Amino acid sequence: MIDETELRNLAQFQAETPILSVYLDVDPTRHTSEEYLLSLRNMLKRVEGEAAPEDIQAVQRYFEHEYDWSGRGVAVFSGAAAGFWRVYILPLPVASGATVARRPYISPLAALLDTYERYTVAVVNREGVRVLLFHLGEPIQEEVFEGEEIKKLKRGRGSSGGAERRGGAPSGSRHMEEMAMRNLRQAARVVEQFWRQHNPRRLILAGAEPTISQFRDLLPKALQEIVVGTMSGSPTDNERILRERSLYILHQVEQERGAAMIEAIVTAAAKGREGALGLDDTLSAAHEGRIRTLVILRDFHASGYRCTSCGYLTAQNPGVCPFCGGVFAEIPDAAEAVVTKVVEDGGEIEVVEHHPLLEQAGIGALLRY
Ligand SMILES: [Zn+2]
Structure with a gap:
């Protein structure tokens, strides 16, 4: 893999x-x-x-x-x-x-x-935690911690004597809260251990509120920082369900990353120097080898022209190549040609489904200085 x-x-x-x-x-x-x-x-x-x-x-x-x-x-x-x-x-x-x-x-x-490599799902409830490590959506490691059983004690409450005499239910439920907190603290240690061992890049918490919020607060700060979302789930859920739900969350993360990139390009292009927006500007930046990240709408295609001797790409035919004096040939897809150029220059490419800011331009880039 x-x-x-x-x-x-x-x-x-x-x-x-x-x-x-x-x-x-x-x-x-x-x-x-x-x-x-x-x-x-x-x-x-x-x-x-x-x-x-x-x-x-x-x-x-x-x-x-x-x-x-x-x-x-x-x-x-x-x-x-x-x-x-x-x-x-x-x-x-x-x-x-x-x-x-x-x-x-x-x-x-x-x-x-970047999005789906080595992520962890921690399914937590008041009795324990089930931690799974996924790689590209495939479960590759799993660990289960079961703490003190809380329901059993609830059933046996009447006969537990002692603390019960001073008001029954309240002290019984306080006892249960304490037990749940003990379980959660233990569960947080288990997840921390799992994290140190397997080094996942992202963590998704699964369960019900308020338990997952309490659990999150018990995690070390470094682990809280890699939490990318929460979802419903129970430790007994099958892997397929946990996989589908977690993939959905990561898909959102991916979308947000694409959107943030587009916003950065639009801002940079407005300031003039570090962004290019639209085919013309993007092609000239590509020619200068300045594209750090190319962002392109999935279905964006546009015809263009390529210098037959130096490979210079342009949206309009300037007649004679300004760089080498060569002649231009029309190419069916200048967008594809710019992808090729960026790949060869070692830049990154982000293909996005759709985004309002890119709808008009179709293509843009973050540039190297
Ligand atoms: Zn040329």
Whole structure:
């Protein structure tokens, strides 16, 4: 399975010849494998001429004859001329797309890892805690702590004597509160221990209020800081339910990160120097190699022009290349071409579904100084 180390290896790979990077959404709950193969063929058709025919064939052959349709997403990188071939089957869906550049297009994988890598769900109630470690939505570690049973004592209240004489229920329920607090404190220590051992990047608390708030307050500050959300849940819930709920929370986290990025770009672009908004500005920033993070709407495509000798990209045909005097050829997708350029320059790419601030421009970037 892909992890940070593997991602770093991919990021360092660079070739003299084009690498075809293909992401395919294969979520079996939404479409059939035939439908996914059809969308793959259409995607591959669009990169004909950019990608080497043997890479297109290799990817097609893989999906048609080797892939067992496990997982929900697949990433394939093929650079036959450089002897490069990698396949990652992902337990989470990815947006389908094909990119050709002299580096593997890893941003979708990086975004997936950034959001869903090693997170913990702590399902807590007044009697204990169940802690699960997930990696990309797959449960990989689990620990259960069961403290003193609270219900049993509640039932045996009448015969427990002693404290009961001075007013029955109040002191009985105070006793139960104390026990619950003891359990919670113990549970917090268990979660802290789990955290030290497994080092998750995010923590989601599951349970009911006010217990989860009390529990949160008992956690060390460093752990409170990685709490990204709370959800309902009981320690006896099955993993699939906990997985789905936690993935939903992390999806929100991902959306918020994309939105924050867009806002940063709009602000920077308004100030003039560190942001670019719209195809024109983004293309010139790309030409200068200044794009740190490219943000692009999923369905944004625009035709443009590319200098046939130096590769300069532009939205309008200026006639003669201002940089080398070469001639321009129209290209069907300047947005895709800028993605290629940013990938080759080592920048990051964030693809967003939709955002009101990006609706008009379609594309923008945070720039290097
Ligand atoms: Zn030129």
